[in-house]
Amino acid sequence: NKLRVLDPEAAQQTARLREECGAFLDRIVEFQKIVGSLIELVDQLAKAAETEKMKAIGARNLLKSIAKQREAQEQQLQALIAEKKMQLERYRIEYETLCKIEADQNEFIDQFIFQK
Numbered sequence: 001n002k003l004r005v006l007d008p009e010a011a012q013q014t015a016r017l018r019e020e021c022g023a024f025l026d027r028i029v030e031f032q033k034i035v036g037s038l039i040e041l042v043d044q045l046a047k048a049a050e051t052e053k054m055k056a057i058g059a060r061n062l063l064k065s066i067a068k069q070r071e072a073q074e075q076q077l078q079a080l081i082a083e084k085k086m087q088l089e090r091y092r093i094e095y096e097t098l099c100k101i102e103a104d105q106n107e108f109i110d111q112f113i114f115q116k
Contacts, residue, residue, distance in 0.1 A: 006014075
């Protein structure tokens with residue numbers, strides 16, 4: 001062991017520097033803790049945002065699917081309406097034909113009765 005004699009001012013500055021270094025290291029450790037907490041919070045927020053994004057994409061896809069189903073259903077109903085209109089027209093023509101046949105038959109019956 002060697003004995004050294006330091007100037008008291010240099011010893012005081014050295015002690016002050018040692019204290020400042022210790023305080024600086026404490027602040028660095030505290031800063032690292034704060035940054036670690038911030039990173040963890042940002043990661044949680046990113047996960048939550050990703051979850052909400054996936055929910056929104058799912059909802060959008062569901063709405064598109066529902067819209068396509070409604071469109072297909074509307075087309076089916078339009079086709080059914082067209083079919084029923086054609087059927088109605090056939091029935092109208094058939095009715096008119098039957099009315100004419102009935103009128104002809106009634107006329108024939110009337111003529112037959114008057115001839116007797």
